[in-house]
Amino acid sequence: MTLGDAAAEAYREALPALVASLVGGLLAGVVLSGMDSELEAVPGLLVIVPALLATRGNVYGSLGARIATALHQGLIEPRVSAADERLRAAAAAALANGVLASVFASVVAFALLSLLGRDVASVGVLAAVAFVAGVLSGLALTVVVVVVVFAGYRRGHNPDTLVGPLVTTTGDVFGVLFLLVAVRVVLFVGGVV
Numbered sequence: 001m002t003l004g005d006a007a008a009e010a011y012r013e014a015l016p017a018l019v020a021s022l023v024g025g026l027l028a029g030v031v032l033s034g035m036d037s038e039l040e041a042v043p044g045l046l047v048i049v050p051a052l053l054a055t056r057g058n059v060y061g062s063l064g065a066r067i068a069t070a071l072h073q074g075l076i077e078p079r080v081s082a083a084d085e086r087l088r089a090a091a092a093a094a095l096a097n098g099v100l101a102s103v104f105a106s107v108v109a110f111a112l113l114s115l116l117g118r119d120v121a122s123v124g125v126l127a128a129v130a131f132v133a134g135v136l137s138g139l140a141l142t143v144v145v146v147v148v149v150f151a152g153y154r155r156g157h158n159p160d161t162l163v164g165p166l167v168t169t170t171g172d173v174f175g176v177l178f179l180l181v182a183v184r185v186v187l188f189v190g191g192v193v
Helices: 003-033 036-041 045-073 085-115 123-154 159-189
Strands: none
Touching (some): 036 045, 045 085, 045 123, 085 123, 123 159
16 A cells, blocks of 8 residues: 555545544534523632533543554454453543543633633532533443444454544533533532522
């Protein structure tokens, strides 16, 4: 295979995922732009949005890469099995890391905004929103990553090519969508709404 052939194959595999990433990012932006009342009700929420979205990409991109590596090495089979301890452990670790990083980001945001004398919701509200959004988006991303990596691998695609754009797109879309859900749930449970 020549260098040109390898480049053409990489673009052929990656271009649809990159286009989906662009569209997904725009959809996430549309959802975020419609969250005026939620952003007003939870001061400081906008500060944690980039951290929460970056966490999704980093944690679940790593999950996808671990699964792809395990597939290439023959350590796991390209099918979902509840008996596959490696897959369960990787998914559980990703979910725990994503939730912990989200809550940590909310606590740091609270501390920084308080230090700067800015208006900020209570640390409990920010942490609860980050926790709920982290759990919901983490569950959704875990399912999407596992299904797409396995499906791509079974169809002869390199899952490493699919993981980056896929996680970015779904992380942005699910991250913002579940952030909206989390704010509404936390405010409703807290009796604010």
